Amino acid sequence: MDVNTLRIAVMVASLALFVALMRHTWSRRRRAEHDAAAMLPFAETAGLADDDVPPTRGTPNEPRSTS
Numbered sequence: 713m714d715v716n717t718l719r720i721a722v723m724v725a726s727l728a729l730f731v732a733l734m735r736h737t738w739s740r741r742r743r744a745e746h747d748a749a750a751m752l753p754f755a756e757t758a759g760l761a762d763d764d765v766p767p768t769r770g771t772p773n774e775p776r777s778t779s
Contacts, residue, residue: 736742
């Protein structure tokens with residue numbers, strides 16, 4: 713295996729990973745999370761409490777449902 717073949721393989725794998733990451737980040741299903749995250753800098757200046765900011769899905773402090 714030539715070093716250039718290895719470089720090409722790493723480049724193609726990196727490009728595929730980048731494209732997959734961009735598709736995941738900009739998918740429509742994540743829009744609500746992005747909108748909530750976009751409002752976080754304004755939550756303190758607008759006088760909103762932490763409970764007033766819409767929660768994002770999958771936060772570590774999310775309470776579990778007991779039902």
